Amino acid sequence: NAGVMQNPRHLVRRRGQEARLRCSPMKGHSHVYWYRQLPEEGLKFMVYLQKENIIDESGMPKERFSAEFPKEGPSILRIQQVVRGDSAAYFCASSPAIGNNEQFFGPGTRLTVL
Amino acid sequence: DQQVKQNSPSLSVQEGRISILNCDYTNSMFDYFLWYKKYPAEGPTFLISISSIKDKNEDGRFTVFLNKSAKHLSLHIVPSQPGDSAVYFCAAGTGAGGTSYGKLTFGQGTILTVHP
Numbered sequence: 001n002a003g004v005m006q007n008p009r010h011l012v013r014r015r016g017q018e019a020r021l022r023c024s025p026m027k028g029h030s031h032v033y034w035y036r037q038l039p040e041e042g043l044k045f046m047v048y049l050q051k052e053n054i055i056d057e058s059g060m061p062k063e064r065f066s067a068e069f070p071k072e073g074p075s076i077l078r079i080q081q082v083v084r085g086d087s088a089a090y091f092c093a094s095s096p097a098i099g100n101n102e103q104f105f106g107p108g109t110r111l112t113v114l
Numbered sequence: 115d116q117q118v119k120q121n122s123p124s125l126s127v128q129e130g131r132i133s134i135l136n137c138d139y140t141n142s143m144f145d146y147f148l149w150y151k152k153y154p155a156e157g158p159t160f161l162i163s164i165s166s167i168k169d170k171n172e173d174g175r176f177t178v179f180l181n182k183s184a185k186h187l188s189l190h191i192v193p194s195q196p197g198d199s200a201v202y203f204c205a206a207g208t209g210a211g212g213t214s215y216g217k218l219t220f221g222q223g224t225i226l227t228v229h230p
Contacts, residue, residue, distance in 0.1 A: 004157070033217065042118075042203055043158070045217035056216050091157050102148065103218060105157035 004106035019079040025094030120221035133191040137204035144206035
């Protein structure tokens, strides 16, 4: 009964490169959420997806960031042309379609932009 | 625009005593609240939640109290143990009725240290 899986756990990119972060939700969960935690801050909501649909992307920066949750495979958070300010911990969470309101978090991907 | 605030960055407690972590919110639309515990280099772990129709929820050593009129909630840990030392986040969301609705809004976190 695996929990939320995220990979890679650590990712180092140079400015201008692309970063791809992957998230596999818990078995039976069809809702995926991405959050970002900057140093010394709380988690900030980025995007909420269901299979093949973006439900709420109100927390996503308008440029360079995109997310998807295809019918098959993990959810992907993609950051194009990374800048130093993108350095943060990115957490994915999942929840069941119907159930309580808990979101279960993965271990996070720590992105470092050099 | 910090809709969920944890005004105490840190709290130090002796083992066996009570730990009380506080959280305030401003958005009246929030109707459920959660507490998460986080260790360094790990993701948040769910601890306990409460719906706005209740004022108290208890699970073992953890109790969450909600004061809707004051827009305030607190987490009580009794008795505190050294293993409880971690960062505690409160979070709030909208969407009652037992269905996940969407985003959670988190506070900044409180670092709890429990001394042996």
